[in-house]
Amino acid sequence: MKAARLFGYHEPLKIVEVDYPRITKPDHVVVRVKGAGVCHTDLHVVEGMWQVSFPRTLGHENAGIVEEVGDAVEGFKRxxxxxxxxxxxxxxxxxxxAGEDMYCENLEFVGMGRDGGFAEYMLTSARSLVKAEGLDLAEIAPMADAGLTVMRAVKKASIGLYPGSFVAVVGIGGLGHIAVQLLKLMSSAYIVAIDVVEGKLRLAEQLGxxxxxxxxxxxxRQIFEIxxxxxxxVAMDLVGVQSTHDTCIRILRKGGKVVVVGYGGVINVKSQDMIxxxxxxxxxxxxxxxxLADLVELARQGKVKLVTKRFPLERVNEALNMLKTGELVGRAVLTP
Ligand SMILES: [Zn+2]
Structure with missing residues (x-):
């Protein structure tokens, strides 16, 4: 089968033939990938910000069709x-x-610690699957990380929001365009969308x-006027470069909170100001x-929609480049 793999930091991915994933544990499941979202974290892996072993198949926001299940799997079938x-x-x-999957003591993250979904098939375990009947699998694939990350962050943000309060969404990309929709559903705060690309700001307006x-x-200055x-x-930093970190701290009111989702910079805040x-x-x-299950239900109800741009697997490097340069509106999804 084909896979897009990273063979070394700062290198483009290569499309290569690899073995079909082999089930080695009774709870394993092989999924035929129908959609694999392209994330800034994939770029961060290429940049060497995360340690991985090579070669590695990237891709951690995946949806598809169950191909094969291990002996102990119940509730899912081919x-x-x-x-x-x-x-x-x-x-x-x-x-x-406690239900906190990301704190698992034996966590393996697909597309980083083990092979992910930039491939025709991928291996996971039954515990990680959410049923997605009736949904467009390529369209909802980014729910698995972009959407999920925003779901959790908006829940954290909404604790500090009340009718007439203000929330800033910094970065209207793959995450930000979902954040605007979820904030609309989960709070009655005024939403201030911030970006440097006019097309993305227009999308934010359309989404509410x-x-x-x-x-x-x-x-x-603009935010203090508004x-x-x-x-x-609340400021949600979905970008995570130094300038967005700094802006988020500077635009908070008394009692304000910044929810940090994008990463790469350093949060600088004087303890005196913090107090x-x-x-x-x-x-x-x-x-x-x-x-994730709750988010898929919102998608099923038609309350959250993803803006996606589809690429065949062979064009993975083009998708990564467009993400890097900021020219993508919405989320790039590979369709292996
Ligand atoms: Zn665990």
């Missing part, structure tokens, strides 16, 4: 459409029993953002199984 939680978990550690701010034009000089209650203004900085990592 032909079932599924979306795949990116973490393979043991199910028995304290974190798993109340205000848009082009970050090329002094975003801090919020009556108070600042926002004087009671600021909170909260990280958010992917999401748990139930958060």
């Amino acid at each position: 032909g079932d459409p599924v979306i795949i939680h990116p973490a393979m978990t043991d199910g028995v550690c304290r974190a798993c029993r 953002a109340d205000y848009v701010v082009n970050a090329r034009e002094d975003p801090v 919020t009556g000089r108070r600042g926002v209650n 004087a203004n009671e600021l909170t900085v909260e990280g958010s990592l992917v999401g748990n199984y139930l958060e």
Whole structure:
């Protein structure tokens, strides 16, 4: 079968022939990949920000059709459409029993710690599958990470929101365009969308953002104007470069919170300011199984829609490049 694999940091992926994944445990499942979202984390793996062994098949936001199941798998059979939680978990550690899959003591993350979905088939375990009948699998594939990550982050953000409060969504890319929709569903705050690309700001408006701010034009000043000089209650940093980290801290009002989702920079906040203004900085990592299941239900109800651009597997490097340069509107999805 074909797979897009990374053979070394800072190298383009190569399309190569690899062995069909072999079931070695009774809870294993092989899925025929119908959609694999392309994520900034894939770029970060290529850049060497995460340690992986080579060669590695990337791709952690996957959906497809069950091809084969291990002897102990119940509830899933060949032909079932599924979306795949990116973490393979043991199910028995304290974190798993608390429902926090991402804290699992034996976590294996597909597309990083083991091979992912930039391939015709991938291996996972039954615990990671959410049924996805009636959904377009290529379209919903990015729910497995982009959507899931935003689901968890918006839940964290919405704790600090009330009718008439303000939430800033920094970065209207693959995550941000979902964040606007989920904030609309889960809060009654005014949504301020921030980006540097006009097309992405227009998309945010269409999806329900109340205000848009082009970050090329002094975003801090614009946000203080929008919020009556108070600042926002919550800022969601979905980009994670130094300038967005710094902007998010500067636009918070007293008691404000920044939810950090995008990564790469350093959060600089003076402890004196943190105390004087009671600021909170909260990280958010992917999401748990139930958060994915809930998101798939929202998709089924038609309440969350993904904007996707499809690429055949062979064009994976083009998709990665477009993500890097910021020219993609919505999410790139490979269709192996
Ligand atoms: Zn566990």
